[in-house]
Amino acid sequence: MKKYILIFLSAFLFSLSVSARDKAVNIYEVPREMPQREIFNEFGHKIKLDSFKGEFVLLMVWSRNCTPCVKELKNINGFVNKTREDKIRVVMLSPNTEWNTLEEQRYFVNKFGGSDLELYTDKDGKLAEDLGIFTSPHTVLIDTKGQEIGRIRGAAEWDDDKIIEYIRNLKEQHG
Numbered sequence: 279m280k281k282y283i284l285i286f287l288s289a290f291l292f293s294l295s296v297s298a299r300d301k302a303v304n305i306y307e308v309p310r311e312m313p314q315r316e317i318f319n320e321f322g323h324k325i326k327l328d329s330f331k332g333e334f335v336l337l338m339v340w341s342r343n344c345t346p347c348v349k350e351l352k353n354i355n356g357f358v359n360k361t362r363e364d365k366i367r368v369v370m371l372s373p374n375t376e377w378n379t380l381e382e383q384r385y386f387v388n389k390f391g392g393s394d395l396e397l398y399t400d401k402d403g404k405l406a407e408d409l410g411i412f413t414s415p416h417t418v419l420i421d422t423k424g425q426e427i428g429r430i431r432g433a434a435e436w437d438d439d440k441i442i443e444y445i446r447n448l449k450e451q452h453g
Contacts, residue, residue, distance in 0.1 A: 302431040305448070309425035312418075313408035317371060320380050320397040327405075328424050333367045334449040335420040339400075339411050342376050342386060346433035347415045352391030356437025357445075359394060364446055367396070371406070374399035421452040 316324045327337075338354065340347035358368050370387070377383040383397055400406055409418060409426075417430040427448070434441055 303428070304431075305419075305428035306426070309421060309423070309427050309452075312420060312424055312426055313405060315401075315405045315408055317398045317400055317405060318374065320384055322380060325398070327420070330367060330369070330420065331424040332422055333365065334422055334453065335367045335369055336445070337369045337371060337418040337420055339371050339406050339409075339414050339416040339418070341372055341414045344414045348390050350415060350433045350436060351387060351395070353434070353436040353438075355392045355394050357442060360437060360442055361445070364449065366445060366449060369398055370395045371398045371400050373403045373406070374401050375403070419448060419452075427452045 312327050314326050314328060316326055319325055327335075342348065354368060354370070370392070372383070377386075377399065380397075380399075383399070387393070387395055387397060406412070406416075411418075413431070415431075415433050418426055419428045419430070421427045436442075
């Protein structure tokens with residue numbers, strides 16, 4: 279089974295655009311516990327990641343100062359709309375230090391095609407630091423038990439059918 283996953287991952291990586299070829303996909307053999315630091319939704323409410331238990335989550339760590347991050351907002355929005363029935367939750371997490379107000383964050387994301395995205399902020403980048411993430415974009419894959427099953431480093435064409443099918447398969451395997 280792992281052999282087939284590796285073959286699929288190889289084909290997946292080579293099918294991506296030139297700008298995303300350096301992407302690293304890392305699926306762990308043993309899931310990792312997630313840090314339980316609080317994040318804030320776009321309405322200012324504190325939330326811990328364990329409140330997402332029961333859902334398959336893509337935690338997308340991004341920055342407004344990261345050109346690939348901003349460019350992929352529209353594609354991530356497309357992914358969200360194409361997978362709405364699959365119960366895959368996309369959590370967009372950026373450092374709160376980048377925004378003067380929550381409204382500014384929403385306006386910025388909408389401007390670049392992300393009107394359907396769930397926005398969260400990471401107080402002083404502490405959750406990203408706890409996860410060992412120091413570059414963006416970076417996607418943490420979280421199973422329904424609230425454990426990290428892997429990561430995808432770099433930007434992608436998230437609304438591409440091959441990527442959507444790959445994420446659906448991961449969800450099915452790691453439910």
